[in-house]
Amino acid sequence: MYIETELTPNPATLKFLPGQPVMAAGTREFTTPEEAASSPLAEALFELGDVTGVFFGRDFVSVTAAPGANWADLKPQVVAILLDHFVSGAPLFAGGDAGGIAVPAGADDETFGDDPADADVVAQIKDLLETRVRPAVANDGGDIIYRGFREGVVYLTMQGACAGCPSSSATLKHGIESLLKHYVPEVSEVRAA
Structure with a gap:
């Protein structure tokens, strides 16, 4: 398996493409280690210590590095975790949870309630x-x-x-x-x- 890496407009974030679906529908964002506890993959990425954000898209995972983190050191560690996860076929979420608060494409969490x-x-x-x-x-x-x-x-x-x-x-x-x-x-x- 090969994981492709792409730069994003955000210099703190890299996009990783495992060449297979990540989320069947919607997206999921983790901005704290506590939020990441529902996903073994997100949790493992936060455990690296220099990760401040993980985002699951349809066919990609974006990882945000902490200020001062060096992507040259962090990237191989992220790729290794992603490879282990996708090669093993491990579930994305703990307990078979489909992601809980994922936002399916086209579905919107309307904060303001429309007239x-x-x-x-x-x-x-x-x-x-x-x-x-x-x-x-x-x-x-x-x-x-x-x-x-x-x-x-x-x-x-x-x-x-x-x-x-x-x-x-x-x-x-x-x-x-x-x-x-x-x-x-x-x-x-x-x-x-």
Whole structure:
């Protein structure tokens, strides 16, 4: 088995592609060792000590290194853990758990609750996010989650490599906001949630 590694726009995060599915549906992010306890793989990565984030995508794992960590030293350790996991066929989650709070593609944890009067606008926003934005963000080792639409403002959360990326605010403001405003005139702004 060969694990391909890709750089992401976030210099602290690398994207690892094991050449097989990681998550059957959705994504899952771990930002603390306590969160990682539900996944033997995420837990093993955090036990390296220099890992501050793990993100499971459909066919990749993004790993974020702690400030000051050296990827030249950390990368071989991460690859070894990933190889052991995928070669052994071990479950991704403890106890056969399918991931618990994974966010399936197209499903959204709406923090703000949308006004039913905005149903058509919200459907357009979600469609654009699903078809145009999420694939691009996944290429960079992350995901974007819809959180709500209120009074012209779309609330989104960046995950994985995109969450701590120095260019994430530019991506939200210039890329995603411009796209949504172009296709959905009711959108006036995009904010991180």
